[in-house]
Amino acid sequence: MNDIYQAVTDRIIASLETGTPPWIIPWTDHTALPSNLATGKPYRGINILMLSIEAMSRGYGDSRWVTLKQANELGAKVRKGEHGTSIVFFKFKEVEEEKDNGFTEASEEPKRVVPMLRSYTVFNTSQLEFLPERFELRGTPAWQPIGEAEQLLYASGAVIRHGGNRAFYSPSEDMIRLPPPAWFPDSDDYYAVALHELTHWTGHPQRLNRMLGKRHGIDAYAYEELVAEMGAAFLCAYCGLPARLEHASYIDHWLDALKRDKRLIFVAAGAAQKAADYALGVAQVAPSPADALAA
Incomplete structure (x- = not known):
């Protein structure tokens, strides 16, 4: 993505224009928020919307996702021909202020921290094969x-x-x-x-x-x-x-x-x-x- 902000916003706009907001979570596996299969941690903020859009457009009912590396480490494989979904994270970078002469000088002053938006790719569990049995969905939720x-x-x-x-x-x-x-x-x-x-x-x-x-x-x-x-x-x-x-x-x-x-x-x-x-x-x-x- 050359402009991640614009790419994400375009996906949200396209979803809204269909009359189906991306925050109407489509999951059917009763595991609540979309989460990472390997870590169990739920995704947050804008990534919830991005994963919901993808799930609705592709008909996924499983709310769990992994990176390619994580899938391989779990003993699973991404099926041939499957395409991943881009989600984002902020990477914080320290920058020094530029002087009037155009040069950046070393200083003891605290550096300014700037959030930089980055993207990476994940795959839905429905796109995997050879997933170990312990990760298979079964039963009904323990909670009410x-x-x-x-x-x-x-x-x-x-x-x-x-x-x-x-x-x-x-x-x-x-x-x-x-x-x-x-x-x-x-x-x-x-x-x-x-x-x-x-x-x-x-x-x-x-x-x-x-x-x-x-x-x-x-x-x-x-x-x-x-x-x-x-x-x-x-x-x-x-x-x-x-x-x-x-x-x-x-x-x-x-x-x-x-x-x-x-x-x-x-x-x-x-x-x-x-x-x-x-x-x-x-x-x-x-x-x-x-x-x-x-x-």
């Missing part, structure tokens, strides 16, 4: 998605009130308002909406302090909805729930902004990952509902 989502909401400490026919987060009251659970078609819908509003909740000044204001040429609310859409999708994937598109009306706004700024999706995906990390971090240190009742 609804229980995971309920625990996440409870452990966050967010104030959630039920009533009315609208779902929203009120920053002034620092409160999430949801319609009664019985009003939703099913439990998956209820928790998908609740996790969307929980993502908005993370942006409060006492938490991540996501400032509302025109960002990267996009309306403040359209930007916040983009962050909330992706953040909620990441949380749904973590819980094993299907994500859903909450605000389709913003797609045209997102498309227009993405076409004007090739870095917007990287910034928004990073903010969404921070929101998901915050919600999950709170949940990991808080007691479960059962623990609280037993105390």
Whole structure:
């Protein structure tokens, strides 16, 4: 990729133009977020979107990926004729400031650290052959998605009130308002909406302090909805729930902004990952509902 930012943004735009946002995670193996088969670590931020796009376009149902080297080390082989998927990482490079005369002089001053975007190639597990049996998918998940989502909401400490026919987060009251659970078609819908509003909740000044204001040429609310859409999708994937598109009306706004700024999706995906990390971090240190009742 000569321009990685533009190449990634073009893929996101193409996905949005079909009406299917790339954060609607397509996995069917119940392993939540896309992860590295060799290390078990989930991918993050923009790479979740890139891998989701590829999975949807090629019909992959397995969320696990490996590099060519990792596949070989595991005893597997990439099938002949298969093509990999490019994902990205930031490599940080120290640079010295250039003087007015055009020369760079040695200095004891701290060097400026500049993030450099780089790409590498991974393959979906579905593209492998001779994969050792221990890596084969089998059985159903040990966790219960609804229980995971309920625990996440409870452990966050967010104030959630039920009533009315609208779902929203009120920053002034620092409160999430949801319609009664019985009003939703099913439990998956209820928790998908609740996790969307929980993502908005993370942006409060006492938490991540996501400032509302025109960002990267996009309306403040359209930007916040983009962050909330992706953040909620990441949380749904973590819980094993299907994500859903909450605000389709913003797609045209997102498309227009993405076409004007090739870095917007990287910034928004990073903010969404921070929101998901915050919600999950709170949940990991808080007691479960059962623990609280037993105390």
